[in-house]
Amino acid sequence: MVCLGVMAVAGTGMGVERLILAALSLLLIIVGLRYGIRFAGVLMLDRSRHKLLWELLVKNSGALSLFLAVVTGRSLLAYATIPENLHFAFQKTLNLSAIALAALIAIRMMLGFSKLYLRRFNINAADNLNARKVHTQVRIIERIAIVFIVLMAGVTAALSFEEVREFGVSLLASAGVLGIILGFAAQKSIALIFAGIQIAITQPIRIDDAVIVENEWGWIEEITLTYVVVRLWDRRRLIVPINYFTEKPFQNWTRQSADLLGTVYVYLDYRMPVEEIRMAARQIVESTELWNGDVCAVQVTEFMKDQMQLRILATANSSPETYDLRCYIREKLLEYLLNNFPEALPRIRLQKEDS
Known part of the structure; x- marks a missing residue:
């Protein structure tokens, strides 16, 4: 691409030595532009209040310098004395290169802005609702913007050819029939994209939500325009079409807040004093940092034939901590019963009557 700009400016009648010298000169100009933009950005990072813009300029200095070189070559092409067919080839190449680089810069700048903006919102915090x-909306908007930029760049590049423009005019004459055909062909893809936009607005799920999907428990790891990645508790990944979350029921444990109420059921003999279990459960949850200090309750929820059912409730700040807290209560409660009330464990009674 650099050589094309050089040949366009210098013409075809120059010697090989002059052509190589011109190519090296233009290459040095591109390198100088890159490091000039980078140096200016680093310098302004310390002096300007608009650090976001200058940080993005530093990160995209290479693409910006290349884009400026292509635009400069396209402008100087009008002054080149070369054959018409070669002029046309150089012009199209530089135009397509400028369009591709502009799309690349737009995508990278957009992703840079969103990444820097998301620094304000720590998704690893305890209260991260x-x-x-914000992370969910920004991620989906990023993907919509990327699709739009790539589509616009493709259309712009295609319309730069006369043949494509003439073909487009003929398509407009049969736009009704063609629209129906394309509508049926792309029905599912369009439905998925609209489902992604709907989720971005209504947010039935968010990044890092604890959900149960298809009887699998996990966390929302990634949301795209067409599918959702669920990270399961055993580190597997469940890939689900995004319209699943707009058409089918599922459980979202962290829809309103990250803290959860954990439940532990224990079955004991009727001779077990309930108040002793209540005090033991309180001591167990107070001995661990997993409990957030909100709820701790013990209730007798059912009488059965040979035993009673007790339900222990305790809260934690997140779904992983809730799961660990429930396991911790079970382990410590079993240890407590074996050491203090072994006779309270469930047993089957047999009574023999004399005939």
Whole structure:
């Protein structure tokens, strides 16, 4: 691409030595532009209040310098004395290169802005509900913007050819029939994209939500325009079409807040004093940092034939901590019963009557 700009400016009648010298000169100009933009950005990072813009310029200095070189070559092409067919080839190449580089710069700048913006919202915090909302919306908007930029760049590049423009005019004459055919062919793809936009607006799920999908428990790891990645508890990944979350029921454990109420059921003999279990459960949850200090309750929820059912409730700040807290309560409660009330464990009674 650099050589094309050089040949366009210098013409075809120059010697090989002059052509190589011109190519090296233009290459040095591109390198100088890159490091000039980078140096200016680094310098302004310390002096300007608009650090976001200058940080993005530093990260995209290579693409920006190449884009400026292509635009400069396209402008100087009008002054070149070369054959018409070669002029046309150089012009199209530089135009397509400028379009591709402009799309690349737009995507990288957009992703850079969103990445820097998301720094304000820590998704790893204990109370991360608002951060998860923002991350979900930004991620989906990023993908919509990328699709739009690539589509616009493709259309712009295609319309730069006369043959494509003439073909487009003929398509407009049969736009009704063609629209129906394309509508049926792309029905599912369009439905998926609209489902992604709907989720971005209504947010039935968010990044890092704890969900149960298809009887599998996990966390929302990634949301795209067409599918959702669920990270399961055993580190597997469940890939689900995005319209699943708009058409089918599922469980979202962290829809309103990250803290959860954990439940532990224990079955004991009727001779077990309930108040002793209540005090033991309180001591167990207070001995661990997994409990958030909100709820701790013990209730007798059912009488059975040979035993009673007790339900222990305790809260934690997140779904992983809730799961660990439930396991911790079971382990410590079993240890407590074996050491203090072994006779309270469930047993089957047999009574023999004399005939």
